[in-house]
Amino acid sequence: MSRQFTAHVRVTLKPGVVDPQGRAVLGALQALGFAGVADVRVGKWIAVTLTAESEDAARGAVDAMCRRLLANPVLEDYRFELTAGAGERP
Amino acid sequence: MTAPAAHARFRFAVIVFPGSNCDVDAHRALGEVLGQDVEYVRHDAGDLDGYDAVILPGGFSYGDALRAGAIAALSPVMAAVERFASAGGPVLGICNGFQILCEAGLLPGALHRNRDLKFRCHDVFVRVEAGRTPFTWGIEPGTVLRMPIAHGEGCYTAPPEVLEELERRGQVVFRYVDAAGRRGGDANPNGSAHDIAGICNEAGNVVGLMPHPERCVERLIGGEDGRRVLGAAVRWLAARRELVTGGR
Numbered sequence A: 001m002s003r004q005f006t007a008h009v010r011v012t013l014k015p016g017v018v019d020p021q022g023r024a025v026l027g028a029l030q031a032l033g034f035a036g037v038a039d040v041r042v043g044k045w046i047a048v049t050l051t052a053e054s055e056d057a058a059r060g061a062v063d064a065m066c067r068r069l070l071a072n073p074v075l076e077d078y079r080f081e082l083t084a085g086a087g088e089r090p
Numbered sequence B: 001m002t003a004p005a006a007h008a009r010f011r012f013a014v015i016v017f018p019g020s021n022c023d024v025d026a027h028r029a030l031g032e033v034l035g036q037d038v039e040y041v042r043h044d045a046g047d048l049d050g051y052d053a054v055i056l057p058g059g060f061s062y063g064d065a066l067r068a069g070a071i072a073a074l075s076p077v078m079a080a081v082e083r084f085a086s087a088g089g090p091v092l093g094i095c096n097g098f099q100i101l102c103e104a105g106l107l108p109g110a111l112h113r114n115r116d117l118k119f120r121c122h123d124v125f126v127r128v129e130a131g132r133t134p135f136t137w138g139i140e141p142g143t144v145l146r147m148p149i150a151h152g153e154g155c156y157t158a159p160p161e162v163l164e165e166l167e168r169r170g171q172v173v174f175r176y177v178d179a180a181g182r183r184g185g186d187a188n189p190n191g192s193a194h195d196i197a198g199i200c201n202e203a204g205n206v207v208g209l210m211p212h213p214e215r216c217v218e219r220l221i222g223g224e225d226g227r228r229v230l231g232a233a234v235r236w237l238a239a240r241r242e243l244v245t246g247g248r
Helices: A020-031 A055-070 B023-033 B076-086 B096-103 B160-168 B225-245
Strands: A003-013 A044-052 A076-084 B011-016 B037-042 B053-056 B091-094 B110-112 B120-128 B144-151 B155-157 B172-177 B196-200 B206-209
Touching: A003 A055, A044 A055, A055 A076, B011 B023, B023 B037, B023 B225, B053 B076, B053 B096, B076 B091, B091 B096, B096 B110, B096 B206, B120 B196, B144 B225, B155 B196, B172 B206
Parallel strands: B011 B037, B011 B053, B053 B091, B091 B206
Antiparallel strands: A003 A044, A003 A076, B110 B155, B120 B144, B120 B172, B172 B196, B196 B206
């Protein structure tokens, strides 16, 4: 019987890839007076709700989604957590 | 091979994705200005039979959702573009079209956000580095062309070994330079690795570039250098036809 899962996918720039957004946010935080802020990296969080026969099947499907579309392997890394049921919150 | 053939006429396909916005410019440049047969082909078309060359125009396909070009790369027409390309057909991706070709894996690397976060919208100079592609055919390497850019995500990025391979195989087609053809300084508008403005695949028939040749095909609108890039494809197609038919 298939069950519902939610994958919380985190897509981040690979270490070493310059992050212009992160740099802009870093500058803005420092301008706000947060002097201790040393670095900022901006990434994406994607919630995918899906049905699958098992947790393993869901995991395999989400991994394939990440490789085929959700992350660009030239620039980005991904990882995800799986929770049972639907919902945005991890 | 002799050129040109002012009268040579070929069939160009301009692919239209939801959110393409330079499709009309490309159509007009090839049709009205260069006198070619041009047709719009939808993103959901299943084949490209009967076309001599394919243009992926600029724009913001699917509103740049997820990443520029990522969704368009999965369009049904891209399977046809892949078949067309692997049969040796000339394919040109301009700006968003370049991003789509990279996302589809027809060209290596990726176009990342501009280094300074600015949407860059001005003329640039590029140096032709490889004259073997259909879109630089007959243009002497070293030639400096002036063309407009308009993009927020044009920073060409690839792993070091891929960059090295591109250089070694002569796959860097256009490089950002200054008006005198020199690299460095402010010539590179977006932080692209190796000042890369355009590349080709290993075979040379698939070319992607960030500048817009279709936007500079008449003096009245600011320049004609783009005409040389699009016109090169016409010369290349004429030369190929002559090779195949022996000029008949």
